[in-house]
Amino acid sequence: MASATPSDRGDIAPRSFNRLDPRKLDQADLAEAYDRVRRSTEALIESLGPEDQNLQSMPDASPVKWHRAHTSWFFETFILKPHLPAYRPLDPGYEYLFNSYYNGVGRQYPRPRRGLISRPDQAAVTDYRRHVDGAIQQLLIQLDPPTLRQLAPLILLGLNHEQQHQELIVTDLKHAFSFNPAHPPCFGTRHEPSGQNAAFDWLGFEGGLFEFGHEGPAFAFDNEMPRHRAFLAPFELGSQPVSCAAYLAFMDDGGYERPELWLSDGWSWRQVEGIDAPLYWWREDGDWWHYSCTGARPVDPDSPICHLSFYEAWAFAEWSGARLPSELEWEHAVRALPIEGHFADRRRFHPEASAATGLTQAYGSVWEWTSSAYAAYPGFRPGKGAVGEYNGKFMANQMVLRGGSCATAAGHLRASYRNFFHPHQRWQFSGLRLARSAS
């Protein structure tokens, strides 16, 4: 992006508008938040060429260019068209082309073919982003404060939506680049492994009837609500995410060849797909290497393991004589912790060792698979209108992950945040933390 300067780049994490009551954000707050989030998307992709931005390596992933356009479409569709009467779309064909899955808005261009759309090209998408940005800033100026207060939650939804797509830009392009035999770097700056982990420890938690889910005026997705009670038996959590060293021990112990460690569907998946290592790993002269966002690297034993499917995480836990935590155990355990960690603002885009003690790296580093199927909380009601398709219709066949990763925007996470993927998917920075029931 032409207007990005080096100093911008150090600053892509916007301040935490997500921690405040949206209705108390004024026009300047919203304008600044909007500007920072949108600029951070452009800063993220500034070293990518037009060909890079158009790649789609599987139906689950989308081209970078599509992400840049779709996030603009989101603001156009849910904010500009209904609330800015003078708004004129840049191109009427974009409504169809950049709708992801909102049936309430209309038909969608088939997802597996997004990579076949060379036109609009990346320059036209940049124009589209500017067009939408100009209109949003105009809208923020024009609206009277009461209307703005009403719209603020939707604007924050759009910003959080864009942050989610920032993470997908990283994971989707990493997946596409992994097919390039030259292992080109795609994101971030290269660092040496950051040292050694603290010793592993088990941390205990009392059982009881607790409250879960989001509460309060600050932004949250509909799937984090309503706040509700649930009962937990006493449990223990591992002090840190599982490391590559631990995972290598599982592999050396025949972890990928022993059906008794695997769920039945997981074992079938492993056999059909020929899986015998985490995604992006390969063996070279007896050593394990992996493709990272900064290129090919030897596996660092102290880094948290990532790019695991739920099936692999489950098998590892079984091998360890432990289990995965439920999403409610996880939420209960981290509730009191500050929301700090290794997020995308570090620009490493790979998890690293941590010498900290206590319950460490709960936020950032790697998404942690839980044992919980993604489902509605008791009393769940999706948002009104097409925005109600955001989360609710995916509540089948997926498992919850918690905590965010090294590719998640700083300021985006909270204790009640629920991510979800199908159990075989592993192109996210997905790892695990062990749990066990207190004896």
Place this chain on the structure above:
Amino acid sequence: MASATPSDRGDIAPRSFNRLDPRKLDQADLAEAYDRVRRSTEALIESLGPEDQNLQSMPDASPVKWHRAHTSWFFETFILKPHLPAYRPLDPGYEYLFNSYYNGVGRQYPRPRRGLISRPDQAAVTDYRRHVDGAIQQLLIQLDPPTLRQLAPLILLGLNHEQQHQELIVTDLKHAFSFNPAHPPCFGTRHEPSGQNAAFDWLGFEGGLFEFGHEGPAFAFDNEMPRHRAFLAPFELGSQPVSCAAYLAFMDDGGYERPELWLSDGWSWRQVEGIDAPLYWWREDGDWWHYSCTGARPVDPDSPICHLSFYEAWAFAEWSGARLPSELEWEHAVRALPIEGHFADRRRFHPEASAATGLTQAYGSVWEWTSSAYAAYPGFRPGKGAVGEYNGKFMANQMVLRGGSCATAAGHLRASYRNFFHPHQRWQFSGLRLARSAS
């Protein structure tokens, strides 16, 4: 089966050995229970020819002959081989051929090819059953009472296992026969529809912290344990399973064409598979017909709807402005009811209307899809050894169904019983009951 007489057939539901403490069953009790369950399998299939028994219409289903052999293999593998030193297998090749999925026992013949095994033929499988039956009866006579008490739970597991396969014999062969354009009857006796349903009602339940799962000495599967506490918010349940009349109203209202009613995965399934009606339904001159175990029949509006996938059940509930119950809501609601209903002993093999009021047809008639993903209860431990593969390794991607069906053996069910299938599967007698959160 040569020794079955008409009077036997009216009597295929064995008395409720499942309600007693297995360790209090003596040799005569066990011998009688064993004999009755095993004979009821043979009575079920007595009108089937050799070609019928060998059909396999999809990888999910198995040939009748295979079920008859596999249930014998179960007794041979887990009881005779370890506990009857003099036991000699009839054919050493059966260990591989009739192992379903127990990796702890050894490799298995590929499931999708079971229908390619013409030899051993059905007569040889009858011999195999007699061989195992003779050895089990011999074992029961030989064992001293303390050893018998130890073995009794495993024998009851074998009998419950066989009852489950009796139900699969019905559903699997019905599926295979559905491909025959002549719609031949396969099981049961033909009856006229049995009348009208009582009026639909909502029944309310208080919230609170309750206990769930199986408790006590009587038989239960490992997945129903341990007994544990969970919190329920107040809720309401429909008084009866959803009827065909209600489902037809959903269809008439465009239920299969409106993506907003469907889960995302469900909508994809519907589109890819071209689904626009329940399994086994077709339209003829403006009327809906279906293939039942007794042949082609017009759809009876008052019968509970069945052969739905979870996706269809979910869409119907959404269209109704309601939802599916969780498995714990279901269990809590039925706990006090007597375990009575329309089971396989009625030999109808299709659900029927009920004029009863209150919470009706919870047991029997149709399996009821719940909103709960099949998962381990807190503190779950699978059984020791290969038997531990019975339930635990399927705890991913499947949804819980409750209550049994018109094809379930009488005496087999209880309040804590958990059945589970993948959300797209619908060749079981699967329907639903509506729920809603109390306002």
Place this chain on the structure above:
Amino acid sequence: MASATPSDRGDIAPRSFNRLDPRKLDQADLAEAYDRVRRSTEALIESLGPEDQNLQSMPDASPVKWHRAHTSWFFETFILKPHLPAYRPLDPGYEYLFNSYYNGVGRQYPRPRRGLISRPDQAAVTDYRRHVDGAIQQLLIQLDPPTLRQLAPLILLGLNHEQQHQELIVTDLKHAFSFNPAHPPCFGTRHEPSGQNAAFDWLGFEGGLFEFGHEGPAFAFDNEMPRHRAFLAPFELGSQPVSCAAYLAFMDDGGYERPELWLSDGWSWRQVEGIDAPLYWWREDGDWWHYSCTGARPVDPDSPICHLSFYEAWAFAEWSGARLPSELEWEHAVRALPIEGHFADRRRFHPEASAATGLTQAYGSVWEWTSSAYAAYPGFRPGKGAVGEYNGKFMANQMVLRGGSCATAAGHLRASYRNFFHPHQRWQFSGLRLARSAS
């Protein structure tokens, strides 16, 4: 078949009605030919149980029971319905169920599901055969001689059609039985390998403008006509089919690992399907075994190699520095030979060594892949009506094989006979003979 006696079995090859002008066959000739062909089908399957007869192991193959019914359907559809006014079908549903691919007759039950039809069972199919047999014999008696002369070619088509299905009964059931880990025998009598081959030789043929295709009044399929001229350059043919010993040398020399020996489509097929040996072969303790119609046997080096795809035959020829013959070269070379060889009447159902010299085993033993794509001869016209679908519509993507095999009915072959299969198919007794252009 109840009426078959051991002496019948030695006699299943009917005398050569195929060598005569059909219009000169009288009622008694036709009745005898019909009776012998039909009885030989039943004699072939007399040791098969009902389950065996219902197996279908791939869409390319059909159940034995289906072959028995379809050949009866052929007489019913093309002879009885149009020519015997009093004829009543045994079951009106059979018209749909047992139509193979004649769109001119009506819709067909889907081929891949033929194995799902358990009813009519094999006993009902036996009744169907008797019903048709009785009606045909009645028709032969009733018709006046001129009408009979007109119908005779169609009756002979029906008999040759049935002979083709006799061969398919053998190859299709062999394929199905190959999935049974017990390797049960299915057809024929077990013999020791029959000795050593004569030495291999190259036999030369002059070039020139020659005539090809069938001529004369005797029966032939439409695809063997019209008689036409084509030019051949001088060529040489191998004196015998390629032996297992020669093929093992190809395998030992890395034949399955060297892409330069393969056609591009063949190499892809080999990789996708994981092919590294002929069909039905496996290695045990360093030796090659194969599943034959009489059970598991060690590979006999002197037997002609069989169960090869066109791709494998082509790669072997390439490795040999030779090529496959064209179908016209083959026809030209064998024209003068007597039509004798190892056919199904030997009841071995596997090719064997031959000590004969000269151009040997051209007829019988193994079908020989040629380099010729199956196509219409110049001026080809298919038969009138639905019978015209017999051959012509398959003239794409298939390669011609010549000469018949050990599973072909004796009396069925001639020099101009053209068989055809897709290049990847290998469940027929398909081998090859080498050719090369004369220098």
Place this chain on the structure above:
Amino acid sequence: MASATPSDRGDIAPRSFNRLDPRKLDQADLAEAYDRVRRSTEALIESLGPEDQNLQSMPDASPVKWHRAHTSWFFETFILKPHLPAYRPLDPGYEYLFNSYYNGVGRQYPRPRRGLISRPDQAAVTDYRRHVDGAIQQLLIQLDPPTLRQLAPLILLGLNHEQQHQELIVTDLKHAFSFNPAHPPCFGTRHEPSGQNAAFDWLGFEGGLFEFGHEGPAFAFDNEMPRHRAFLAPFELGSQPVSCAAYLAFMDDGGYERPELWLSDGWSWRQVEGIDAPLYWWREDGDWWHYSCTGARPVDPDSPICHLSFYEAWAFAEWSGARLPSELEWEHAVRALPIEGHFADRRRFHPEASAATGLTQAYGSVWEWTSSAYAAYPGFRPGKGAVGEYNGKFMANQMVLRGGSCATAAGHLRASYRNFFHPHQRWQFSGLRLARSAS
């Protein structure tokens, strides 16, 4: 391409170096031919953006960028590396990345993933082309005349290879752009339909023993040789390619719904793929439209029909009461005609009407499907070394097309030229001309 000027563009068809004896071309001739062919590739793609050049819409097609690189790789691999000792590859990774299918050179990057290679980007590929171009020109200067005479055939092979890829650039990108709902133009200049066809006529040809294939010193591919004799019966050819008007009559007469018109494999293909019109056609308000290289257009009745599969061409011929010509009939009929027609130098990239009489549009306009399977001519020997993989290994499952198309480079064709595709493929400009046997 920066150095291309408008005058260049009118001139992209190089003079006919293909008509001369390569050994008589001197250094200047070869340098000019090389320069013109290579520049015409760059002129062809000058309006394409980087995203356009990276698209791959199916495994059969390749990105434009890949074509530009692979044609350079061809010169590098077969000419520069063996014959210019000082040559240094620009990037050693390109040998693997841009090898199409030459196993003799080494392994290849998987064809279906060519569109996932964003780096090298199109600018780097332009550098690669310049690097190779510089080295070739240097080689041409350095080599002494006798060596040059030896190399000339290989250089001409490289140039003809590049011309073939020029055609694929057009057809592959047209296919990719067809998925863009905006129907953007990709190649050529838009013209109004060019008028009316002359009346259709049948033209007769005598039979006899004729010679076929290439002869003489000028360039030809190995598959056009050796010159050989074959016998033709008398036949007739349609005077012009089949027009859209004729094809629309076939469609209106139920051509896509009548199985009796189709080959069996063709009918299956039609059903499985849901084919009911030529590729790129759709219906809008009762009119047929199609996507052309210059964007969406109404179907012009007088244009030759194109983008047909062999199956569709065959069904049309059957419906017409005619047949496809054999490739030898075609070659015999056109031998005396001048090699003129509607080639790529017209920059229309779509066939057009012709008012000419006699045997018209045999060259250019549309490739004409023949009834001939692609196979070796008698005595065929592929070229030595890896270049021998160019044509020979594709001689299975493909049908021959003759005559070139509106996307073929002018000067590239001749009477003996054989193109070949699988019968279901239709993204080339493939149509047909009718034939019939003389009565």
